Ligand code: CP
């Protein structure tokens with residue numbers, strides 16, 4: 001039977017089957033080919049979408065804006081300061097208002113519960129542009145990039161180093177289990193993903209002939225990896241005070257030349273971005289001054305190396321977000 005995602009929300013990948021995720025990846029490839037060939041695809045002409053951001057963004061916002069316009073839609077962007085949401089109007093009320101005017105709603109914010117509530121009341125598809133728990137649009141871009149670079153997904157050894165219980169660690173573990181990649185979280189125990197989610201992912205992984213491994217041992221975690229992935233050590237919404245302890249905890253899990261050398265020869269390096277690989281950002285410079293650390297989750301050497309595919313990954317955000325909007329709105 002054909003896959004039909006029309007009218008669906010896109011809140012977390014646990015809600016999607018392997019076949020549905022596969023369908024979105026194939027659709028993304030088609031859109032990427034069309035964009036590259038200059039073939040117009042204004043399939044959703046006349047529709048309008050709204051983008052709600054309670055946290056900052058470069059890639060996600062720009063991907064939704066460009067993809068929306070490429071599909072022929074009108075796009076409204078609302079930042080944290082310019083709507084009534086949360087302060088003067090509840091999420092259910094906001095959802096019911098926006099659902100009357102727009103055909104789809106993107107939401108980036110704090111708890112997963114907020115985006116789930118928005119979806120419950122909106123009456124139109126809601127897309128999760130990142131919450132504290134999950135970042136599902138990033139997952140499609142990451143999987144598309146791996147498939148482009150390595151030619152396959154099934155059986156790929158995927159290692160995530162760093163804060164493995166944040167939105168990225170959680171989402172990557174889910175998508176790997178769904179698509180048959182062997183997922184390893186290489187992190188200190190305190191930052192392992194929640195047991196309940198690990199158990200759920202192990203069940204899914206069993207169905208797809210792959211494994212979920214948690215290890216504190218960097219050597220074990222990186223040996224034979226096809227992909228080494230990391231994310232910033234302190235996520236949006238976390239207080240500045242956690243930097244000091246996080247740096248101490250995660251320094252051994254920095255992706256550096258030694259970690260890459262331990263992986264397979266043709267392994268790739270991935271990062272959702274933004275990244276602290278030098279001191280050319282305000283926070284990067286502050287951290288260097290305060291703690292004497294000039295590179296954090298990844299060294300500049302690895303970030304700038306041939307093995308690094310981070311900008312292909314960033315471009316793929318746009319093609320994959322286009323696929324999600326088209327599939328759910330058509
Ligand atoms: N990777 C990602 O979501 O980037 P932004 O925070 O810039 O959207």
Ligand code: NVA
Nearest residue numbers: 166231235236272273
């Ligand atoms: N874990 C990061 C991801 C940024 C795309 C954050 O939530 O800030």
